Amino acid sequence: MNAGNDALNKPFILIVDDEFLQRLPMTEALGHGGFRVAEAENGAQAWELMQQETPDLVILDVVMPVMDGFELCRRIRREERFQHLPIVLATSLDDVASIERAYQIGVTDFITKPVNWGLLAYRVRYILRAARTSQSLAERELELLHTRMEIIRRLGQAAEYRDNETGMHIQRMSHISALLGRAVGLSSHDQELLLHAAPMHDVGKIGIPDSILLKPAKLTSDEFAVMKTHTTLGGQLLDHEPSTLLRTAHTIALTHHERWDGGGYPQGLRGEEIPLMGRLCSLADVFDALTSRRPYKPPWSVQRSVAEIQKGSGSAFEPNLVSAFIELLPEIQRIRESFPDQEPFYGDEIAEIASCGGSAR
Structure with missing residues (x-):
């Protein structure tokens, strides 16, 4: 019983080679070196074995029938569960082209033929x-990345709660943003990122004083300058982050109040100078602000809000995005229904339609 357990505790190596005279000495060398070994004659057979038990390392040849080493490597790397599985290519030292190709598709390392059987186990x-x-x-x-992201997300939620928001606003606007992104050709990866x-x-609202953030009336010019x-502030908080997600969040925080005509803030960017992620979030943010309840107004109807978005086409918003937005209205309505406010929505994100050309605070 103990012997069986000891065998299972040994590192499990899968050898994939169509030549028996290569597999045999390799299996013996690794067996003597303290490894548990399985053999496969081609990539397809190896793939079947891997569905039964995940090896600790795969050693594979390049040229094999049915499925060669390159195709097996590609198939392994497509599986999330095999992301960190070491794959070792057995090839001749002068086969530079195969080695370069192998590294490109995810091979971890290589061993050279003829193999030094005495050193194989150490290698x-x-x-x-x-x-x-x-x-x-x-x-x-x-x-560490997840910890940083969670801290920043919680700061964002804290800013929303300070603004008396239930959290449904950010759910709706983020889903609407991603939907618009799909319509204008963002990849699935970038839609998820958005x-x-x-x-x-x-x-950045975490740094705005309550006297301004929670004011139930239109802000003065000085107050709006602070707002x-x-x-x-959001850009600074998210700056110098290594992850793609947080760099994208930095871009959005910094540019979601820019306007297509250059009249927005903080940089006064114009047209395609504004990053696409910021342009998408700007439209989604304003639409949800208009259709939500505020202390100074009931929620606008979808019809009235859409008219306001159309009015801002070419000034506040990119015309192509507005056109996509109109076509997507049925799906946008489903998003609104999926994330309803659980209670009266008393946020401070006032739509400064007259003075700001459609931006929410």
Whole structure:
């Protein structure tokens, strides 16, 4: 019983090679080196074995029938569960083209033919140790990134709650932003990125005084000047972050109050100088502000809000985005129904239609 458990605790190596005379000495060398070994004659057979048990490392040849080493490597790397699985290519030292191609599709390392059978186990053990160290570092970096993101998300939520918002505003505007992004050709990856970055658009409001943020009336010019700093405050908070998500959130926080005609803030960007993510969030943010209840007004009807968005086409908003927005109204309405306010929505995100040309605070 203990012997069986000991065998299962040994690192499991999968050898994939169509030549028996290559597999045999490799299996013997690794077996003597303290590894548990399985063999496959081609990539398809190896893939079947991997569905039954995940190996700790795969050693594969390049040229094989049915499925070659390159195709097996591509298939492995497409699976999330095999993301950190070490893949070692067995090839001749002068086969530079195969080595370069292998690295491009996700091979971890290579061993050269003819193989030094006496050193093979040491080489495999080193590759395993390096792969595990790399995986551990990647997991720690990911954990740190998630921690930073969670802190910033909570700051964004805190800003919304200070603004007396229930949180449904950021849900609606982020989904509407992603929907618009799909309509104008954003990739699935960028749509997902936008969906998760957009909720941080007003994180800078955490630094705006309550006397301004919670004022139930139109702001004075001096007060509005202070309110406008929430964009730069948000940009500063999200600046110098290494992740793509937080860099996108930085861009959105800094540019979602810019206008197509150059009359927005904080930089007065015009047209396509405004990053697309910011242009998408601007339209979605204003529309949701208009259709939501505020202390000074009941929610505007969808018809009236759409008319206001159309009025801002070419001035506040990019005309192409407005056209896409109109076509998507049925889906936008479904988003609004999916994230209803749970109670009267008393936010401070006043739509400065007259003085700001359609921007929300």
